[in-house]
Each structure stands twice: as structure tokens, then as C-alpha cells.
Amino acid sequence: MNDMLRQIEPLIPALRRYARTLLRDRAGADDLVQDCLERAVNHWSQRRDDNPRAWIFTILHNLAITRLRSSASRPRHIAIDDAQEETFARAPSQEDGLRYRELLEAVARLPEDQKSVLLLATVEGLSYAETAGVLGVPIGTVMSRLSRARERLLKERDGDRGAQPVAQLRRVK
Incomplete structure (x- = not known):
């Protein structure tokens, strides 16, 4: 378990960056990374390589594609209380x-x-x-x-x- 955490933890910032770029939504990206990490932990024994970086990015990418496809068919809703200030701010x-x-x-x-x-x-x-x-x-x-x-x-x-x-x-x- 400690070995798994030691290998996964340094990847989290890169996973968040990639997810945020794909989804362009901070909260959705964080949810996606959490789902990815949950799958990685549950299926840790199924990885084929000692370096899990590419394997975890594959999980994240596949989850993102699934999420993007399913969200394309329905409109995006943001509650005004949950919207960040940058959403309404003027461009720099x-x-x-x-x-x-x-x-x-x-x-x-x-x-x-x-x-x-x-x-x-x-x-x-x-x-x-x-x-x-x-x-x-x-x-x-x-x-x-x-x-x-x-x-x-x-x-x-x-x-x-x-x-x-x-x-x-x-x-x-």
C-alpha cells in the first residue's frame, strides 16, 4: 500500500493539470482525477509496468473521453453560488x-x-x-x-x- 501511494502521489498535480485542460472546468477536473485515482487504487494489481504513469494517464484519458461524450448531449449548468468570480470578470x-x-x-x-x-x-x-x-x-x-x-x-x-x-x-x- 505504501509503495502504491509513493508512486501515485507525485502524479496527482500532473493528472489535475491534464484533466483541467481537457474539461476546462476546475470542479469537474477534480472529480475526474478522484475517479481516476479510485480506479487506479482498485485495479492496482492489473498494471503491467513498474512505472504506473502512463497507465494512470490512460485511465484518466478514457474517463475524460467518456465524460465529454456524455456531457455533449446535455447542457452545462452552473449554480450562481458555485460560479467563480473569474467567470464573470472581464478579461485581463x-x-x-x-x-x-x-x-x-x-x-x-x-x-x-x-x-x-x-x-x-x-x-x-x-x-x-x-x-x-x-x-x-x-x-x-x-x-x-x-x-x-x-x-x-x-x-x-x-x-x-x-x-x-x-x-x-x-x-x-
């Missing part, structure tokens, strides 16, 4: 805050397969092999989805500058 006027929000929105607009690969491989630091294991796809698919996600984010970021003509260098004889 600082440039960094705006860039951060734009980045989060751009990541949210990515297709689900690209978003998951991007978050697992870059934010959570999973290897391509671990990411492939979590998502149940080949490593080549992980690399191509990651490449497409990065390319799409760069295009969105440079969208305004992309319309300007680029100076061509010519050879002068």
Missing part, C-alpha cells in the same frame, strides 16, 4: 494574459486527437511511446498528430503576419 488587459488566453483557446480549437497528443507529450512530458500507449495508437501517429497540432498553433499565432508579403532575396550579378 495585460498582453501576457491575452496571449495566454489566445493560446488556451487555440489549443481548445484543436481536434481532440491532436489536443490529447499535444498535452500528453509536451505539457505532461510523456514520451512518444508512453503517449501512444495512453491513446492506444502507433508512435508514428503520435508524431504526426503532434506535428500537425504544433503547425496549426503556429499558423494561428502568425495568422495576421502571414498575409504580409515576404521579401524575396534575389541574386545580383
Whole structure:
């Protein structure tokens, strides 16, 4: 039991980060992590590796996909007493805050397969092999989805500058 706790406890902040990014809801993400940890503890003997990181992220990812699919069919309800102040506050006027929000929105607009690969491989630091294991796809698919996600984010970021003509260098004889 102590060995299990020693291996799971350091993963909790990363699990919360990944869940919050997927769900974009703090309370829902915390509930998702709790459900994930409950499953991990109950099925601890079923893991196949000494390092449970990828296994636990797989559980979290599968639970998140199930939750997102089921919540897509019904409207989201937030009680006004439970709503956080940021929900009603104005966007920050600082440039960094705006860039951060734009980045989060751009990541949210990515297709689900690209978003998951991007978050697992870059934010959570999973290897391509671990990411492939979590998502149940080949490593080549992980690399191509990651490449497409990065390319799409760069295009969105440079969208305004992309319309300007680029100076061509010519050879002068």
C-alpha cells in the first residue's frame, strides 16, 4: 500500500493539470482525477509496468473521453453560488494574459486527437511511446498528430503576419 501511494502521489498535480485542460472546468477536473485515482487504487494489481504513469494517464484519458461524450448531449449548468468570480470578470488587459488566453483557446480549437497528443507529450512530458500507449495508437501517429497540432498553433499565432508579403532575396550579378 505504501509503495502504491509513493508512486501515485507525485502524479496527482500532473493528472489535475491534464484533466483541467481537457474539461476546462476546475470542479469537474477534480472529480475526474478522484475517479481516476479510485480506479487506479482498485485495479492496482492489473498494471503491467513498474512505472504506473502512463497507465494512470490512460485511465484518466478514457474517463475524460467518456465524460465529454456524455456531457455533449446535455447542457452545462452552473449554480450562481458555485460560479467563480473569474467567470464573470472581464478579461485581463495585460498582453501576457491575452496571449495566454489566445493560446488556451487555440489549443481548445484543436481536434481532440491532436489536443490529447499535444498535452500528453509536451505539457505532461510523456514520451512518444508512453503517449501512444495512453491513446492506444502507433508512435508514428503520435508524431504526426503532434506535428500537425504544433503547425496549426503556429499558423494561428502568425495568422495576421502571414498575409504580409515576404521579401524575396534575389541574386545580383
